[in-house]
Amino acid sequence: MNNDELNKAIETVANEILTKKGTSGIYDLAEMLELDCAKCKQCEVATPMINGECLICGTPFTVPNRWENNRIFAQFMEAEMNKGGEFDMFGCMDMGDTFADIDCEDENAQHFFLPEEMRFDTDWNWFMPVVAKLSTQSEEPEELDELRAYLLSGYFTGAFDEALELINNK
Secondary structure, three states, rough: HHHHHHHHHHHHHHHHHHHHHHHHHHHHHHHHHHOOOOEOOOOEEEEEEOOOEOOOOOEOOOOOOOHHHHHHHEEEEEEOOOOOOEEEEOOOOOOOOOOOEEEEOOOOOOOOHHHHOOOOOOHHHHHHHHHHHHHHHOOOOOHHHHHHHHHHHHHHHHHHHHHHHHOOOO
């Protein structure tokens, strides 16, 4: 069985599960098969995807530009960009400790990063200072409810997507 046939079989099984058990059954299937999830614009929540489409409604996902997202997060953290396109992260990520490759205490440590070197989208240590800043800037606590739910469940991709949406809506 090739990948296309396997994906078609998964879609068929997913449709049956959706009919009989609803969306919770789809999430169980996705967890079992370790499928990637992303925020579906149609469903308005993070959903499992296969073949670049939402497994629940079939809406195609647009692939986010990792570098652009990291640039957005760096700018939100008030990092300054130099002429070489690197962002100076020194002092921007300081929460009283050392985070990722950024030693907030050591002026000589690496603190200039290109967007493709940043790990806001893959590393909790890079991401949590962003969450802290969002929390302090929020005027309405309920606007952070979805972000909190993703954080409490340990669902990084959902938390990242929600934080990105919150930043873009500021």
